[in-house]
Amino acid sequence: MEGEFLIEGKSLLSLIIIVYNFNLTKMKNFIINTTLIIIAVIIYGCDKPAPTELINDVSDGEQLEYEILTNDLNENNVSRGTDTSGIMQDFKGLRNIISVSGIKITNQNHTVEFCLAQGFFFDWTQPVYYSNERLLGYKTIIPGIMKFDNNLARIVPYKVRFRDRGEFQDSVLGNKFILYRSKSGVGDPFWFEYGSPVSFEFQPVSGEPVTFDIPTLKEITGTVQLRGNSSDKNLEAVLEWNETEGKRVWLVLGVIRPGQMSSLPVYRFGVKDRNKLIIPKRFFNELQLQNFNKLVFTFIRSIEKMERHGEINLFVSSQNIHSIVIDIP
Amino acid sequence: MIFNAKILSQSSFGLTGLWGLSSKASVPFYNYETNTSNFSILNDWGISLTYGAEFSESINSNIYSISLSKTLSDHNLSGRFSPGYQKQFLFSTGEVIVINDTTTQSLNADYTYKELFGLGYSYKFTPQLSAGFTFRFFNQDFNREIVKPVFGDTLYLVRENLNEQINYWKGDLGINFFLNDNFSFSAASINLLNIAEQTENPEFEGYELKYETEALLAGSYTPVEFINLHLMYETSGSFQVSAAGFAAQFVYGLTAFHDKYQSPYFAGIVPAIGYKSKLFEIFLSGVKYFSDRKAEQNFSQFEDEGIHNIINNPYSYDKILLSLSFNIDGSTEQKVKLIDVELVEDIYPTFYDAYVDNPIAYGLAVNLTDEKLTIKPSLKIKDVNEAVIQSPEINIAPFDTVRIPFYIIIPDNYSAGKPVLSYADFYISVTSDETDDQLQKPMLVNGINAWDGKVSNLRYFIKRDVDFSMNYSKKLLSDNKQMLDTLPSALAPFYKAKILFDDFVKRLVYTSDPRATEEYVQFPKQTIDLKGGDCDDLSVCYSSLLESVGIQTALVDYKSNGTFRHVNILFNTGLTPGQASYITNNDTKYFVRKNSSGDDEIWLPVETTSLTNFATGWKIGVEKFNKEAISDLGIATGKVEIIEVY
Numbered sequence: 009m010e011g012e013f014l015i016e017g018k019s020l021l022s023l024i025i026i027v028y029n030f031n032l033t034k035m036k037n038f039i040i041n042t043t044l045i046i047i048a049v050i051i052y053g054c055d056k057p058a059p060t061e062l063i064n065d066v067s068d069g070e071q072l073e074y075e076i077l078t079n080d081l082n083e084n085n086v087s088r089g090t091d092t093s094g095i096m097q098d099f100k101g102l103r104n105i106i107s108v109s110g111i112k113i114t115n116q117n118h119t120v121e122f123c124l125a126q127g128f129f130f131d132w133t134q135p136v137y138y139s140n141e142r143l144l145g146y147k148t149i150i151p152g153i154m155k156f157d158n159n160l161a162r163i164v165p166y167k168v169r170f171r172d173r174g175e176f177q178d179s180v181l182g183n184k185f186i187l188y189r190s191k192s193g194v195g196d197p198f199w200f201e202y203g204s205p206v207s208f209e210f211q212p213v214s215g216e217p218v219t220f221d222i223p224t225l226k227e228i229t230g231t232v233q234l235r236g237n238s239s240d241k242n243l244e245a246v247l248e249w250n251e252t253e254g255k256r257v258w259l260v261l262g263v264i265r266p267g268q269m270s271s272l273p274v275y276r277f278g279v280k281d282r283n284k285l286i287i288p289k290r291f292f293n294e295l296q297l298q299n300f301n302k303l304v305f306t307f308i309r310s311i312e313k314m315e316r317h318g319e320i321n322l323f324v325s326s327q328n329i330h331s332i333v334i335d336i337p
Numbered sequence: 338m339i340f341n342a343k344i345l346s347q348s349s350f351g352l353t354g355l356w357g358l359s360s361k362a363s364v365p366f367y368n369y370e371t372n373t374s375n376f377s378i379l380n381d382w383g384i385s386l387t388y389g390a391e392f393s394e395s396i397n398s399n400i401y402s403i404s405l406s407k408t409l410s411d412h413n414l415s416g417r418f419s420p421g422y423q424k425q426f427l428f429s430t431g432e433v434i435v436i437n438d439t440t441t442q443s444l445n446a447d448y449t450y451k452e453l454f455g456l457g458y459s460y461k462f463t464p465q466l467s468a469g470f471t472f473r474f475f476n477q478d479f480n481r482e483i484v485k486p487v488f489g490d491t492l493y494l495v496r497e498n499l500n501e502q503i504n505y506w507k508g509d510l511g512i513n514f515f516l517n518d519n520f521s522f523s524a525a526s527i528n529l530l531n532i533a534e535q536t537e538n539p540e541f542e543g544y545e546l547k548y549e550t551e552a553l554l555a556g557s558y559t560p561v562e563f564i565n566l567h568l569m570y571e572t573s574g575s576f577q578v579s580a581a582g583f584a585a586q587f588v589y590g591l592t593a594f595h596d597k598y599q600s601p602y603f604a605g606i607v608p609a610i611g612y613k614s615k616l617f618e619i620f621l622s623g624v625k626y627f628s629d630r631k632a633e634q635n636f637s638q639f640e641d642e643g644i645h646n647i648i649n650n651p652y653s654y655d656k657i658l659l660s661l662s663f664n665i666d667g668s669t670e671q672k673v674k675l676i677d678v679e680l681v682e683d684i685y686p687t688f689y690d691a692y693v694d695n696p697i698a699y700g701l702a703v704n705l706t707d708e709k710l711t712i713k714p715s716l717k718i719k720d721v722n723e724a725v726i727q728s729p730e731i732n733i734a735p736f737d738t739v740r741i742p743f744y745i746i747i748p749d750n751y752s753a754g755k756p757v758l759s760y761a762d763f764y765i766s767v768t769s770d771e772t773d774d775q776l777q778k779p780m781l782v783n784g785i786n787a788w789d790g791k792v793s794n795l796r797y798f799i800k801r802d803v804d805f806s807m808n809y810s811k812k813l814l815s816d817n818k819q820m821l822d823t824l825p826s827a828l829a830p831f832y833k834a835k836i837l838f839d840d841f842v843k844r845l846v847y848t849s850d851p852r853a854t855e856e857y858v859q860f861p862k863q864t865i866d867l868k869g870g871d872c873d874d875l876s877v878c879y880s881s882l883l884e885s886v887g888i889q890t891a892l893v894d895y896k897s898n899g900t901f902r903h904v905n906i907l908f909n910t911g912l913t914p915g916q917a918s919y920i921t922n923n924d925t926k927y928f929v930r931k932n933s934s935g936d937d938e939i940w941l942p943v944e945t946t947s948l949t950n951f952a953t954g955w956k957i958g959v960e961k962f963n964k965e966a967i968s969d970l971g972i973a974t975g976k977v978e979i980i981e982v983y
Contacts, residue, residue, distance in 0.1 A: 038616075038663075038665070042384065042663055042665075045661075055397045055398055055399040056397070056399050056420070056421070056423065056425075057391050057397055057399060057421055057423055057424065057425070057654075058391050058393035058394070058395065058397040058654060059425035059426065059427050059447075059449075060393075060424070060425070060426050060427070060634055060652040061426075061427045061428065061634075062426055062427065062428035062634050062635065062636040062639050062652075063428075063633045063634065063635055063636060064428055064429040064430070064431050064635075064636040064637075065635040065636060065637050070431070071431050071432060071433050072430075072431060072432040072433070073432075073433050073434075073435050073441070074432065074433070074434050074435065074484040074494055075434070075435035075494075076486070076492055076493060076494055078492065079491035079492050079493065080491055080492075081488070081492055274492065275486070276435075278435075286539070288483075290483075290485050290486065291486055294486040294487060294488040294492060295486075295488070295492075296488065
């Protein structure tokens with residue numbers, strides 16, 4: 009066996025070189041055997057190193073969420089839920105909601121600001137369905153009186169517009185509480201500064217009144233830079249905002265048809281409050297932008313919590329909103 | 338793709354640990370990480386393969402590298418295919434698609450970093466100094482799911498795979514220096530040259546291998562013969578320390594490394610043990626990290642820090658590796674080494690016969706093997722020999738040292754009159770077709786008239802022009818044929834000597850050496866042509882003429898006269914003491930010597946510088962001989978020496 013290598017076993021690591029007494033005169037055999045060993049090793053060793061599976065330790069609240077708000081781009085109005093601020097808000101699963109919003113809308117470099125406070129109480133015994141038996145919402149009730157910063161909230165009809173069987177329908181689901189004031193002074197005697205609490209009082213028809221402060225957040229101010237254009241299908245947007253230590257910012261991309269005032273929200277991006285998001289061109293290329301003339305980028309910073317007072321549990325939402333309306337390039 | 342200069346990273350961690358540069362426990366030639374200069378002690382071809390297993394949740398085995406290396410004289414080339422030099426990361430991107438209130442869809446990514454192959458070159462400037470470079474090719478394969486809106490009848494979001502391959506080359510330089518048997522040093526760059534493709538998709542920006550241009554410095558110390566200590570320091574702050582050694586044909590080493598990107602401070606160790614023969618090396622090594630590599634690893638750390646090294650990073654698993662290297666040496670292994678050569682003296686071309694028996698140099702050779710060998714020495718002197726001159730073979734015991742004589746042959750036609758400073762190449766070999774070692778020494782080759790002052794060596798001048806002398810003598814004697822024919826045959830040598838001398842003295846005058854040097858001796862023809870010479874030249878010439886007609890001569894070296902040394906000759910009359918009266922009745926005028934048969938013969942001393950006539954030359958020669966050789970006991974005391982020409 010002089011000059012030869014013997015190989016046993018199927019696993020490479022079990023390859024054992026038994027004889028290695030090499031003789032220079034047997035160089036040819038040596039090279040042949042060496043080549044055979046290398047080929048055998050290659051054949052047996054065709055695995056690759058084990059991958060490392062990394063655990064994404066980003067909390068749920070810090071994930072980047074993508075959501076479609078409107079599937080049908082032909083709709084002219086909100087498609088589901090209840091609008092509190094011109095922006096979609098989904099009330100499903102809630103028995104009530106108390107909402108305080110600081111809102112800015114920038115259009116053509118002109119910004120208007122206003123405050124909005126609302127209250128809804130849903131009667132789960134009176135659901136409202138689409139004709140296809142899909143749940144639209146619930147009827148609302150007025151179970152008492154409500155004050156924001158000692159201002160008595162007005163009671164107004166709660167109107168919704170939805171599309172059913174291809175037809176737009178308007179409906180009144182009940183009443184809601186509301187206070188509204190623009191910074192120019194038009195509206196109710198209600199105004200709050202960003203970051204300062206809003207005192208809230210609810211006096212039920214029966215039972216003890218409930219009072220607490222609703223915190224408000226730091227003002228959100230966004231900027232939008234568009235790159236490219238819709239005709240070349242390379243339009244993308246760089247969104248930046250004043251970041252805070254808050255965990256979450258919602259960014260909503262909507263479109264406005266020519267001649268209309270209201271927007272159709274299409275995408276919602278939930279991002280960590282890190283001050284920047286680039287919306288890639290692929291999100292614009294599918295929007296049929298030839299049917300719209302404006303884009304609406306809305307920055308939303310909000311907190312939500314449940315206030316528990318005896319048997320009364322109130323879902324409280326405080327949000328700051330900045331919407332920027334830009335012509336589609 | 339647009340290429341631009343971009344610095345990427347790969348630091349100096351080798352899967353077989355840190356080794357030194359010495360021949361016993363040396364850096365493997367396939368380890369580019371700790372061997373940036375591509376230094377190799379291979380004599381010819383080297384093939385290596387590293388196969389290993391990685392201990393993750395399961396055990397994965399794969400080929401880490403296959404390399405080929407070739408040494409050509411002082412050049413070394415190598416190539417390495419490294420399919421196992423890769424690291425793959427699977428993770429969730431932290432992005433989700435919200436399908437409805439309760440359903441989300443997470444997006445995933447698969448990033449793989451690979452070093453595919455490398456090329457290296459090194460050059461040995463001197464046995465102490467070598468330098469080289471390596472170029473290595475990397476590939477980064479990024480795959481990531483992204484959200485893509487799709488509009489049909491309705492708008493919805495789907496997952497789509499985004500892929501990008503980013504390739505780059507990395508080049509580094511290294512230099513090695515052996516200060517002595519105990520210390521060696523290395524220096525090399527890390528990420529000196531990087532040629533990379535640009536990342537096109539912003540999603541992948543920031544995930545490329547991290548870069549830092551650094552340098553590494555390494556030193557090896559051998560406190561005792563069988564232990565090497567090594568330190569390799571990177572300017573980034575990372576370092577490795579190792580101890581390596583050997584016993585018989587086994588090598589072993591233990592490397593501990595500190596990596597600034599890993600914890601704890603000593604992130605791990607690389608133990609290794611190997612067996613080295615002349616033909617192959619087999620290494621078993623392992624990488625053991627001190628932190629728990631099976632614990633969950635967070636994406637956020639990877640996102641923030643990335644990785645700086647494919648095979649050694651915070652996510653690397655413990656490994657065990659088997660490296661097999663073959664040293665296929667087509668050239669003959671050096672079995673003997675020529676340590677030094679000592680020259681006996683300068684070359685005197687006319688003494689060619691002397692070199693047949695006397696070495697011109699002695700070499701000191703050592704047997705590097707455990708076998709008894711026969712060394713074949715040989716020699717060639719530039720401008721003297723056209724071919725290598727073989728010297729007698731010498732046997733040498735295992736690991737023994739032996740003194741080797743080198744002999745030379747001077748060609749008959751060598752005729753350079755002036756000295757030449759030449760070179761002698763000394764060779765030793767064991768087999769007939771390969772030289773094991775050689776040395777070159779400068780050597781003075783004198784002109785053909787040069788003489789070392791030893792009277793005994795004048796014989797070579799006498800013999801050199803024998804053809805000329807024979808023609809000259811025969812012509813002269815034939816002119817006296819009538820007289821010679823009338824003589825008794827016993828007196829022929831005497832009268833031939835007389836005729837030749839009388840003719841000789843008529844033609845010549847005594848002169849000092851033409852070149853005013855005592856170490857210049859004329860050949861007989863030159864003396865005749867130049868019509869003169871000193872005692873050396875005249876004695877050589879007259880002796881040559883006598884020898885050419887069969888008259889035996891001897892040189893008489895008178896050493897006793899202080900700084901002035903004199904030479905004249907004796908010639909054999911062939912007469913017996915009983916026949917001495919044929920030429921003289923004065924028994925002080927001849928000298929009796931025994932021939933090879935033990936018979937007494939009459940020899941006459943002749944002073945060749947007495948250029949009057951034979952009788953005077955004989956008379957003066959006798960007087961000088963009787964006084965200095967006989968009366969003053971010169972022969973007995975060695976002050977006068979009679980040197981046979983043949």
